[in-house]
Amino acid sequence: MEELYFDDCYLKEFDAVVENVVDERYIVLDRTAFYPEAGGQPHDIGFLYCAGKEYPVTGVRKADGKVYHEIGKAGLNDGDVVRGVIDWDRRYLLMRYHTACHILSSIIHSETGAKISGNQLSEDKTRVDFSLEEFDREQLKAYEVKVNDVIDRNIPVTIETMDREEAFGIPSVVKLKDAFPPEVLNIRVITIPGVDRQACGGTHVASTGEIPHIEIFKAENKGKNNRRVYLRFR
Structure with a gap:
């Protein structure tokens, strides 16, 4: 199946x-722009339209190489032609949070050397988990300033698909090598x-300038060498 969100994060409707x-x-479906829950990013919601009827999409998940769209009522059949429409306001909010999360994660790593161990996006905030022994809460304000500086610089964000060998030539990617099974080419x-x-x-925005300024509003110790920070838009 064709996963349209990989190539065009701004696609709102599709057949x-x-x-x-x-x-x-x-x-x-044979193709979809609905993002399935993965990598800390929630699934999209929206509607499928067919023969004048509306079918709410309430959940999206990927399993066995297929994307499953959970609809709020029965009625669709094999072979039906549908029009998919995602909830764009929600998707775009999550896109901005996701790119902001990448910026903060990179700054934390470059400043401390800490490995990022996870993240979770939501509609009102996002969190980043990282491995670090010492937790300097005063430094968080400096991270916030640096993230907002990147936002203000309106830097283009690019998405490209590389073959495995080329991608693993990038230092920041090769660290994740074990996360990609051999069949991922x-x-x-x-x-x-x-x-x-x-x-x-x-999914990500095309430029950092699309992101509102962030604030880091909460920090937690989540056990030995496990730290968590929360950010939200101002």
Whole structure:
């Protein structure tokens, strides 16, 4: 199936054909712009339209190489032609949070050497987990200033798909080598020149200038060498 969000994060609507319906509520399409929950980014929501009827998309997940769209009511059948429309305001908010998360993660890593161990986006905040023994809360304000400086510089964000060998030639990507099984031959790389370059399957904005200023409003110790910071838009 064709995952349209990989190549065009700004695609809001698309046409597709229903390939399979599971238990009347889980729809597999031949192509989709709906992002399935993965990598700390929540799934998209929206609607599928067919023959004048509206089917709410309430969940999206990927399994066995297929993207399953959970709809709020039964009625779609194999072979139906549908129009997909994602909830753009929500998607765009998550895109901005995701790119902001990359910026903050890169700054924390460059300042402390800490490895980023996870992140989770939501509609009102995002968090970043990283491994660090000492936790300097005063330094968080300096990180915030640096993130907002990157935002103000309106740096283009590029997305490219590379073959495995080329991607693993990038120092910031090769560190994640073990996360990619051997059958993964192409790797998607997100680049913010001079700031960050890493493998990522999520959706991102085209320029840092699209992101509102952030504030780091909370910090937690989550156990030995495990630290967590939360950011939100001002």
